[in-house]
Amino acid sequence: MAQRLPILYNKKPCYDIVFSQSFEELKLELQELELKERKVCIITDSTVDGIYGTELEQLVSEVCKKAVRFVFPAGESSKSLDTVKQAYVFLIENGFDRKDVLLALGGGVVGDLTGYVAATYLRGIDFIQVPTTLLAQCDSSIGGKTGVDFDGYKNMVGAFKMPRLVYMNLSVLKTLEERQFFSGFAEVMKYGLIKDALFYEWLIENMYEICERDLNVLEEMVMRSCSIKKLVVEKDPTEQGDRALLNLGHTIGHAIEKYKKFELHHGECVALGTVAAAYISWKKELLSMDEYYEIRDMFVPFYLPISVDGLDPAEILKLTKSDKKMEAGTIKFILLKKIGKAIIDRSVTDEEILAAINEINFSEEDAYE
Numbered sequence: 001m002a003q004r005l006p007i008l009y010n011k012k013p014c015y016d017i018v019f020s021q022s023f024e025e026l027k028l029e030l031q032e033l034e035l036k037e038r039k040v041c042i043i044t045d046s047t048v049d050g051i052y053g054t055e056l057e058q059l060v061s062e063v064c065k066k067a068v069r070f071v072f073p074a075g076e077s078s079k080s081l082d083t084v085k086q087a088y089v090f091l092i093e094n095g096f097d098r099k100d101v102l103l104a105l106g107g108g109v110v111g112d113l114t115g116y117v118a119a120t121y122l123r124g125i126d127f128i129q130v131p132t133t134l135l136a137q138c139d140s141s142i143g144g145k146t147g148v149d150f151d152g153y154k155n156m157v158g159a160f161k162m163p164r165l166v167y168m169n170l171s172v173l174k175t176l177e178e179r180q181f182f183s184g185f186a187e188v189m190k191y192g193l194i195k196d197a198l199f200y201e202w203l204i205e206n207m208y209e210i211c212e213r214d215l216n217v218l219e220e221m222v223m224r225s226c227s228i229k230k231l232v233v234e235k236d237p238t239e240q241g242d243r244a245l246l247n248l249g250h251t252i253g254h255a256i257e258k259y260k261k262f263e264l265h266h267g268e269c270v271a272l273g274t275v276a277a278a279y280i281s282w283k284k285e286l287l288s289m290d291e292y293y294e295i296r297d298m299f300v301p302f303y304l305p306i307s308v309d310g311l312d313p314a315e316i317l318k319l320t321k322s323d324k325k326m327e328a329g330t331i332k333f334i335l336l337k338k339i340g341k342a343i344i345d346r347s348v349t350d351e352e353i354l355a356a357i358n359e360i361n362f363s364e365e366d367a368y369e
């Protein structure tokens with residue numbers, strides 16, 4: 001039996017997150033949305049399409065007037081205005097009007113891009129999220145952030161647009177490619193670090209089951225992550241304040257992602273950025289040295305990097321400063337006061353950022369530590 005978590009927007013019920021272990025109940029959920037007279041365009045990438053595209057199109061076509069599929073090449077380079085344009089053309093050619101619906105089937109790139117198309121096509125049409133990666137289930141499919149990269153900068157162009165429904169089939173996590181799965185885990189760790197020390201401890205206690213992808217443990221992990229995200233986005237849906245805490249590790253992480261030309265996964269960069277943020281927190285005497293090393297080393301059993309070779313600190317600093325987390329010329333940094341408590345800090349200096357980048361810059365010595 002599927003479980004559900006309602007998400008409020010401006011204190012009113014907005015959409016539900018449905019947690020299931022199959023796609024079976026999706027049909028029922030879509031019927032509830034009364035799509036009989038509506039067309040549905042499934043937007044997905046080439047990888048996900050090959051696994052679930054046909055099954056989902058069949059399922060969706062049974063509850064709506066017509067189902068079509070728009071498929072783009074998998075990868076971050078597709079998260080662009082070019083793909084958005086191709087999607088508009090596809091929708092126009094298929095006669096999509098304001099009452100019709102988009103369904104994002106895939107990971108973060110698919111969800112963010114589809115949401116942006118939904119936010120802008122005909123000044124906004126409905127969309128549904130069916131996230132298929134750990135990262136998308138725990139983070140990007142919830143809270144209405146949509147957008148694409150621009151000129152190599154992450155999520156530079158976008159809009160807030162709430163979905164009508166987020167439907168998660170947790171069993172898809174069992175077959176995710178290893179690197180993709182663990183990359184998503186960086187966002188899970190984030191919730192424990194910023195808001196919930198008990199969840200952080202639970203993650204340590206369940207390390208083995210998580211790595212083995214025990215479905216019931218994964219379900220609890222995703223549900224707890226979503227519950228924390230719910231609390232944050234309901235209080236601050238458009239990131240005027242505390243929602244920025246969800247950006248722990250993303251400030252330097254996004255700079256590394258761009259510097260490495262998207263060769264590293266988003267979550268891997270978030271792990272590196274989180275180590276850097278924890279290091280700055282230690283140097284600012286918010287965290288103790290022991291806490292810093294504990295946080296850093298927690299990524300290792302989950303196959304996430306804590307250092308990477310070939311970073312040019314001056315270049316990473318420059319990229320960090322051109323990310324959209326700047327406000328009136330200062331960087332909004334998310335630091336940790338302790339495990340389970342994050343703060344927004346605007347006082348981080350260039351020297352502190354450079355020292356943190358050096359800390360995560362792999363050297364031969366690290367190999368023998």
Ligand code: GLY
Pocket residue numbers: 139140142143145243246247
């Ligand atoms: N991924 C961060 C947020 O949704 O605010």
